[in-house]
Amino acid sequence: MDSRVPIITASSCLELTLAMIKPHATKVPYIVKGVQNIIISNDFYIVRSKQMTISPDLAEAFYKEHKDKFFYNRLITLMSSGISHVYILARQNAIKKWREIMGPTKVFKAKISHPHSIRGQFGLTDTRNVTHGSDSVESFKKEVSLLFPEFNVNKWYETEEIHFRSNNEYFESNPRARKQHRLAPFLQ
Numbered sequence: 001m002d003s004r005v006p007i008i009t010a011s012s013c014l015e016l017t018l019a020m021i022k023p024h025a026t027k028v029p030y031i032v033k034g035v036q037n038i039i040i041s042n043d044f045y046i047v048r049s050k051q052m053t054i055s056p057d058l059a060e061a062f063y064k065e066h067k068d069k070f071f072y073n074r075l076i077t078l079m080s081s082g083i084s085h086v087y088i089l090a091r092q093n094a095i096k097k098w099r100e101i102m103g104p105t106k107v108f109k110a111k112i113s114h115p116h117s118i119r120g121q122f123g124l125t126d127t128r129n130v131t132h133g134s135d136s137v138e139s140f141k142k143e144v145s146l147l148f149p150e151f152n153v154n155k156w157y158e159t160e161e162i163h164f165r166s167n168n169e170y171f172e173s174n175p176r177a178r179k180q181h182r183l184a185p186f187l188q
């Protein structure tokens with residue numbers, strides 16, 4: 001086999017996950033900066049990023065699985081209370097790694113068991129726990145269709161994934177532009 005041909009195995013493909021900084025946290029610049037630094041320093045590519053105010057209806061669709069939980073109302077109220085920063089992140093094992101970095105859901109537990117996690121460091125309460133991360137590929141597909149309806153996952157894998165994996169990208173640090181990785185100009 002020609003050794004120059006990249007051996008693309010399922011395990012080498014980058015995985016995508018949907019990450020979010022929740023409205024209570026986006027009001028605090030040092031938390032936003034802290035989470036962004038954690039994303040970059042843990043070798044995630046920011047494939048798409050935007051700021052949006054999630055409507056109550058969209059929050060209810062996003063967290064449908066929790067409709068009967070005692071915290072559901074406060075969760076929907078929180079998620080539609082202001083601007084969220086939403087990201088599509090790419091990395092090897094992105095889903096598992098991002099959830100590890102976030103730490104346990106319940107902040108009071110995270111502060112004791114995972115003090116260096118995002119929720120351990122910046123969490124306020126169990127609802128206001130700073131960030132969201134998809135918990136599976138299925139959840140990612142549902143979440144990305146809700147928050148990035150224009151993003152085509154298959155097309156990304158067909159046209160962009162290989163270039164990210166080959167490091168043919170640069171991080172857009174222009175303060176006026178969206179903070180995300182872009183394909184090198186010769187690939188756009």
Ligand SMILES: Nc1nc2c(ncn2[C@H]2C[C@H](O)[C@@H](COP(=O)(O)OP(=O)(O)OP(=O)(O)O)O2)c(=O)[nH]1
Pocket residue numbers: 070071074106125126127128
């Ligand atoms: N099982 C159960 N647990 C509750 C109930 N209310 C509160 N808790 C739990 C939720 C949290 O794990 C913990 C602390 O509740 P807090 O209301 O102080 O924090 P939480 O993050 O839920 O609320 P918040 O961010 O202030 O809206 O107590 C309840 O009605 N049933």
Ligand SMILES: Nc1ncnc2c1ncn2[C@@H]1O[C@H](COP(=O)(O)OP(=O)(O)O)[C@@H](O)[C@H]1O
Pocket residue numbers: 066071075104105106126127128129131132133135
């Ligand atoms: N016991 C709880 N008390 C208050 N809020 C909660 C509780 N459990 C979950 N939540 C809120 O609901 C969101 C979704 O819950 P879940 O999917 O179980 O956690 P995760 O966000 O870690 O995947 C949590 O991020 C948190 O904001």
Ligand SMILES: [Mg+2]
Pocket residue numbers: 133135
């Ligand atoms: Mg969850």
